Amino acid sequence: MAQTIDPIRLKSAAEHLEWALKQYPDSADVQSLLRALTPLLDDAKAGRVLEPVDRWDIPGTYNFADGRYIDFSDPSVDGAFVRFSIEMRGGLTEQEKRIHARMDAMRAMANENGKS
Numbered sequence: 001m002a003q004t005i006d007p008i009r010l011k012s013a014a015e016h017l018e019w020a021l022k023q024y025p026d027s028a029d030v031q032s033l034l035r036a037l038t039p040l041l042d043d044a045k046a047g048r049v050l051e052p053v054d055r056w057d058i059p060g061t062y063n064f065a066d067g068r069y070i071d072f073s074d075p076s077v078d079g080a081f082v083r084f085s086i087e088m089r090g091g092l093t094e095q096e097k098r099i100h101a102r103m104d105a106m107r108a109m110a111n112e113n114g115k116s
Contacts, residue, residue, distance in 0.1 A: 003052045003090025010087040013080075014044035020080040024072050033060045033069075033077075044088070052090035061085065 018041050024030040036059035043049050055061055060081065063069070069077040086092060092100070 003093065005049055005052060005090055006087065007047045007049075009091070010044045010049060010084075011047065013084040013087040014041045017041065017080040017084040018045075020072075020075040020077055023075055024077070027072065029063075029068055030072060030077060033063065036060055040088075044084075049088065053088045055085050055089055058085055058088055 017037070018034070021030055021034040021037070040049075040059065064078065064081060069081070072078075
């Protein structure tokens with residue numbers, strides 16, 4: 001099944017990412033990311049993103065691999081960007097959902113084993 005954009009979820013993710021980025025006005029890296037993303041954020045908030053976008057076409061994607069934004073955690077720039085990226089791709093694929101479910105089950109089992 002092809003991924004489709006959910007404009008409400010995408011708008012919410014775009015607004016949250018923009019807000020998170022604006023919480024770090026003194027960081028040149030974060031503000032550079034905000035400037036690069038602004039046209040896409042504006043399109044997402046206005047409902048102009050109609051087709052899924054490949055993750056590598058989202059400005060700043062490559063910067064997350066090197067941990068550039070890991071120190072910006074309250075609010076989390078990483079978390080907000082991931083959520084936005086997922087919504088720009090049309091949500092999680094069925095395979096990604098299965099992987100998440102398996103990981104959740106493994107975490108739950110580990111937590112139960114740790115309580116005994």
